[in-house]
Amino acid sequence: xxxxxxxxxxxxxxxxxxxxxxxxxxxxxxxxxxxxxxxxxxxxxxxxxxxxxxxxxxxxxxxxxxxxxxxxxxxxxxxxxxxxxxxxxxxxxxxxxxxxxxxxxxxxxxxxxxxxxxxxxxxxxxxxxxxxxxxxxxxxxxxxxxxxxxxxxxxxxxxxxxxxxxxxxxxxxxxxxxxxxxxxxxxxxxxxxxxxxxxxxxxxxxxxxxxxxxxxxxxxxxxxxxxxxxxxxxxxxxxxxxxxxxxxxxxxxxxxxxxxxxxxxxxxxxxxxxxxxxxxxxxxxxxxxxxxxxxxxxxxxxxxxxxxxxxxxxxxxxxxxxxxxxxxxxxxxxxxxxxxxx
Amino acid sequence: xxxxxxxxxxxxxxxxxxxxxxxxxxxxxxxxxxxxxxxxxxxxxxxxxxxxxxxxxxxxxxxxxxxxxxxxxxxxxxxxxxxxxxxxxxxxxxxxxxxxxxxxxxxxxxxxxxxxxxxxxxxxxxxxxxxxxxxxxxxxxxxxxxxxxxxxxxxxxxxxxxxxxxxxxxxxxxxxxxxxxxxxxxxxxxxxxxxxxxxxxxxxxxxxxxxxxxxxxxxxxxxxxxxxxxxxxxxxxxxxxxxxxxxxxxxxxxxxxxxxxxxxxxxxxxxxxxxxxxxxxxxxxxxxxxxxxxxxxxxxxxxxxxxxxxxxxxxxxxxxxxxxxx
Numbered sequence: 266x267x268x269x270x271x272x273x274x275x276x277x278x279x280x281x282x283x284x285x286x287x288x289x290x291x292x293x294x295x296x297x298x299x300x301x302x303x304x305x306x307x308x309x310x311x312x313x314x315x316x317x318x319x320x321x322x323x324x325x326x327x328x329x330x331x332x333x334x335x336x337x338x339x340x341x342x343x344x345x346x347x348x349x350x351x352x353x354x355x356x357x358x359x360x361x362x363x364x365x366x367x368x369x370x371x372x373x374x375x376x377x378x379x380x381x382x383x384x385x386x387x388x389x390x391x392x393x394x395x396x397x398x399x400x401x402x403x404x405x406x407x408x409x410x411x412x413x414x415x416x417x418x419x420x421x422x423x424x425x426x427x428x429x430x431x432x433x434x435x436x437x438x439x440x441x442x443x444x445x446x447x448x449x450x451x452x453x454x455x456x457x458x459x460x461x462x463x464x465x466x467x468x469x470x471x472x473x474x475x476x477x478x479x480x481x482x483x484x485x486x487x488x489x490x491x492x493x494x495x496x497x498x499x500x501x502x503x504x505x506x507x508x509x510x511x512x513x514x515x516x517x518x519x520x521x522x523x524x525x526x527x528x529x530x531x532x533x534x535x536x537x538x539x540x541x542x543x544x545x546x547x548x549x550x551x552x553x554x555x556x557x558x559x560x561x562x563x564x565x566x567x568x569x570x571x572x573x574x575x576x577x578x579x580x581x582x583x584x585x586x587x588x589x590x591x592x593x594x595x596x597x598x599x600x601x602x603x604x605x606x607x
Numbered sequence: 608x609x610x611x612x613x614x615x616x617x618x619x620x621x622x623x624x625x626x627x628x629x630x631x632x633x634x635x636x637x638x639x640x641x642x643x644x645x646x647x648x649x650x651x652x653x654x655x656x657x658x659x660x661x662x663x664x665x666x667x668x669x670x671x672x673x674x675x676x677x678x679x680x681x682x683x684x685x686x687x688x689x690x691x692x693x694x695x696x697x698x699x700x701x702x703x704x705x706x707x708x709x710x711x712x713x714x715x716x717x718x719x720x721x722x723x724x725x726x727x728x729x730x731x732x733x734x735x736x737x738x739x740x741x742x743x744x745x746x747x748x749x750x751x752x753x754x755x756x757x758x759x760x761x762x763x764x765x766x767x768x769x770x771x772x773x774x775x776x777x778x779x780x781x782x783x784x785x786x787x788x789x790x791x792x793x794x795x796x797x798x799x800x801x802x803x804x805x806x807x808x809x810x811x812x813x814x815x816x817x818x819x820x821x822x823x824x825x826x827x828x829x830x831x832x833x834x835x836x837x838x839x840x841x842x843x844x845x846x847x848x849x850x851x852x853x854x855x856x857x858x859x860x861x862x863x864x865x866x867x868x869x870x871x872x873x874x875x876x877x878x879x880x881x882x883x884x885x886x887x888x889x890x891x892x893x894x895x896x897x898x899x900x901x902x903x904x905x906x907x908x909x910x911x912x913x914x915x916x917x918x919x920x921x922x923x924x925x926x927x928x929x930x931x932x933x
Contacts, residue, residue, distance in 0.1 A: 303856035323890040327856045330886035388884065449700070454813045461814045462855060464886060578842070578857035580815065 279552050282545065286559040290340070293566045297336040300570050302577040303327055334468045335460050339569055339583075340562040341468075341475040342460075342528050345520040347561025348482045350535030351542065351553050355489035356513040357420040363535035364400075364521035367427045370530035371434035372403020373522070377455055378441050381448040390466055392455055393526045397471075400522030406430050408514050418510055419496075458531040458584030460569050471523040478520040479558060485513055486551030493548065531584055533591035534561050540598055631772045640721025640752030640763065647747060650771060651716030655697065655709055655742070657729040659685040660718045660750055660764065663908040667768035667775055670694065672712045675730055675742075677701040684870070684906045702735035706742050717748040718767065720760065724823045724848050753905070756832075757825050760908045783911035790917040791833060797921040798834040804929040805836045807861050808902050810850070810869035811881050811888065816858045817850040819869075819904070824849065826907055826916075827867075835924070838863055859890035862932035865923065866893045867902030896931050 299310050305324045313320075313328040346364065353362040364370065376399025380386045386395075411418040411426040442449040488509045491499040496506050521535065541564075542556035565583065568590060572581035633649040656664055658676035662685035665671075675698035680686045695712055698704040719728035727733065728748050731740050742748075751763025769775050798804070808819035808827055820843040821827035827837050838861055840851035853860055868877060878899045881888045889895040900923040903916040 301856050302854040323859050323887060326886050326890065331856055443703075457814070459814055462885075573854070573856075578854060578860055579844070579852040580854040580856075582814065 279546050283552075283555055283559065286556065286563065290559055290563050290566075293563050293570070294336050294340060296570050297339060297566045298328065298332045301327070301332060301573045302580050304577075330464060334465045335463065335569075336566065337472075338463055338468045338527060339460050339566045341472060341479075342524040342531070343534060343562030343565030344479055344558045345475045345524040346531060346534040346565070347538040347542075347557035348479060348554055349517045349521040349524070350561075351539035351550070351557040352482060352485055352489065352513050352517050353535070354539050355485075355492060355550055355553075356510055356517075357423050358492065359420055359424055360540070361536065362424070364517070364525065365530060365532065365535070366424070366431065367517070367521075368403035368407045368430040368434065369400040369518075369521045369525055371431045371438065372399040372401075372406070373397070373525050373530070374438045374452065374456065375399055375434045376402070378438050378448050378452060381451050382441055382445050387451065390470075392451075393467055393470055396455075396526035397474075397522045400525050401518045403430055403434060404514060404518040404522070408511070417507060455529045457582045458529040458587075459582040460528055460565075461580060461582065463527060467527050471527045474519050474523040478516055478523070481516050482520065482558075483554055485509075485516070486549070486554050489513075489550035489554075493550070529584070531565070531587065533587040533595070534565055537591060537595050537598070538564060540595075544598060631770070635770065637749050637767060637770055639749045640723075640754070641726070645747045645749050647715065649715070651746070652771075653712060653714045654716045654718055654771075655712060655714040655746070656718040657720065657750075658683050659760075659906050659908040660720060660729070661694075662686060662689060663761070663764035664718065664768055664771075664773075665689060666909055666911070667765065667773040667780070668777070669768050669771055669773050671718070672714065673697045673709055675699075675704045675709075678871075684903070685908065685912075698730070698739075702730075702732075702739060704730055704736070704739040704742050706738055706745070709742055710745055714746045717742060717746050718750055719748055720750045721752045723752060723754060753823075753825055755825060756829050757907050757913050758829070758910075759825065761910050761913070764908060780910075783909065783914065787910040787914040787917075790914040790921070794835075794917045794921045794924070795833050797924040801924055801927060801929045803933075804865065804924065804927055805838055805863045805932060806830075806865045806867050807838045807863035807893075808867040808869070808904070810872060810904075811858075811885070815855060816853040817869075818853060818861065819850060819867075819902075820848055822848070824905065826903060826905075826913070829913075830920070835920075837867070855885055855887050858885070858887040862891065863893050864898065864929050864932040865927045866891070866899040868899045869904045870901040870906075871904060873899075873901040893931050896928070898927060898931055 298314070299307055305328065309324050310328050313325040317329070319325050319329055350363045353364065353367060354360055373396035376395040377392045380391060380395040407423065407426045407430045408418055410430065411422040414422070442452055488504055491502050491504045492506065492509065499506050524531070538561040539553060539557050541560055542553045546552040546556050568586040569583040571590070572583050572586040575581060631650050634646060635650040636644055636646045638644050654664065654669065654671040655673040655675070656671040658674060661671050661674040671694060673695040674680070674686070674691070676683045676686060677700065679699045680691060680696055695708060697709050719730055721728055722732065725732045728750055731743055731748070749767065751760045751767070753760065765775055808821070808824065810817040810819065818840045819827060820840055821831055821837050822839070822843070831837050840861070843849070843851045878894055878897055882894060893899065900920070907913050907916060
């Protein structure tokens with residue numbers, strides 16, 4: 266890592282850096298499948314992976330039906346949150362932007378509560394779709410509110426609209442769950458932010474959205490670089506700023522919406538990973554986006570593995586681990602790094 | 608009110624405390640489950656009680672002015688069959704008590720179980736709404752302890768009711784005690800027919816599986832004392848010792864012959880539902896075999912309720928296969 270930091274902005278060093286991150290991600294993914302709160306021998310894990318059939322033993326079931334989907338979900342969700350954060354920070358020119366302050370979490374929560382109270386539905390598999398719809402609805406609402414007025418959806422108006430929508434939807438959720446114990450209990454589980462208890466159906470449900478969103482996101486590097494210079498300059502360079510913003514928000518809605526739907530609101534990743542990426546590769550979004558895409562799942566999976574091995578036979582939710590480990594890391598970046606403006 | 612404070616302006620003997628028969632005068636004392644001795648000048652008459660504690664008092668003819676429960680009173684196992692007309696409902700959700708409404712009732716006593724593991728009374732534990740805790744400022748809080756036996760609770764509330772002036776010689780009360788003795792005898796006989804049977808008290812949740820620690824579940828300690836082999840988990844959570852928390856990877860850590868399923872979430876289809884939802888639930892052989900029954904978790908306060916629940920458990924024990932978990 267030191268080598269990367271010392272040669273931050275030279276493109277020739279950045280491509281191999283990306284390859285190194287790819288290898289690190291593979292190692293962390295391997296850890297995520299082989300380590301956990303249950304003690305399973307390495308040979309047994311590899312045997313299960315090799316045969317890819319559930320022979321009925323608990324160790325095989327845990328490997329194939331719990332750890333593999335969890336790891337794949339962690340990679341996709343982590344990548345999605347990292348990239349969504351990077352795009353939001355770029356498009357709103359706000360270094361503190363992430364999916365949370367754009368109303369995504371509160372929108373998802375309202376829809377989950379609606380599913381529980383009004384429709385009487387239960388189960389993570391059902392909440393996914395309501396959370397997804399809620400996240401997208403909230404983001405559309407934020408964008409629509411920010412677009413009112415002559416100058417359109419400026420970064421400041423987006424931030425204000427996001428805060429207002431978050432507050433409004435948050436109080437709506439609180440109002441409903443105050444009068445409904447069931448909804449409160451169900452929401453509590455969903456709101457922690459966890460990779461536990463999510464299995465293959467959820468993975469296969471959200472994977473298409475996440476993969477499509479991740480591929481689409483890579484096209485935004487150049488336009489985000491333009492926006493970083495300011496809207497007027499971006500226009501002067503021939504960019505259609507309004508269209509860029511709408512498209513970027515669309516991609517973010519799909520990425521963060523699907524990720525939040527699958528795992529609940531996971532903090533820290535979307536906010537901090539883009540800064541880590543900038544720290545490594547400089548201000549060029551053509552590099553920030555792929556760096557975020559690999560760095561974020563490394564951070565998420567590593568935090569999840571830590572949460573799974575520290576308190577066996579119990580586990581800590583990844584949201585808790587990220588909160589505990591994330592804050593000092595973030596302070597370190599701000600204090601010692603060059604936290605460049607988004 | 609089914610009893611009235613006798614207006615005797617003066618002259619009551621200062622030593623005349625709890626336990627006197629008839630309509631008692633003041634002062635009044637009661638030893639709380641925490642060991643603290645609570646004293647008041649007059650015998651309390653306006654009582655606010657937590658759900659099960661209220662049900663116990665009502666069974667002795669003492670009607671609280673207000674109750675607070677951890678779930679809607681229509682489904683609360685202690686309250687659902689009681690006539691609550693004239694009693695203010697101050698809460699129907701764990702951790703949330705309408706203290707303003709409670710204050711308007713001008714209570715002179717709050718009755719709530721003492722939980723030794725948390726060192727707090729019901730409704731005032733860590734994690735509840737901060738506003739709820741203000742309930743304790745309205746009046747003294749007393750209760751029996753959620754200690755080593757349901758009988759501690761049943762006898763504790765009988766003593767409390769008596770000190771408040773209730774007549775505890777109602778034939779129905781004696782009848783319930785007799786019924787309880789019979790249920791215990793029948794339960795012991797049922798357990799004796801299955802010497803190898805082991806049971807585990809569990810509460811599965813979306814992110815993990817909770818295994819109950821009998822040490823902090825009086826009814827499970829009672830079942831153990833009646834001969835049932837309730838498995839003691841070997842690593843209960845240190846901060847919240849009611850449970851050992853198992854990740855879903857470790858759901859099969861214990862292999863009982865019969866699952867006692869937390870009654871607050873048990874339904875006839877729960878076992879099949881969780882088997883479908885969680886890949887490792889059916890790795891517990893008893894779950895795979897459908898050997899699961901409701902466990903009356905943390906709610907019983909009277910001989911009568913315990914007798915009724917014991918009879919159900921006796922039936923389940925007799926029908927159980929003691930070799931499933933082997």
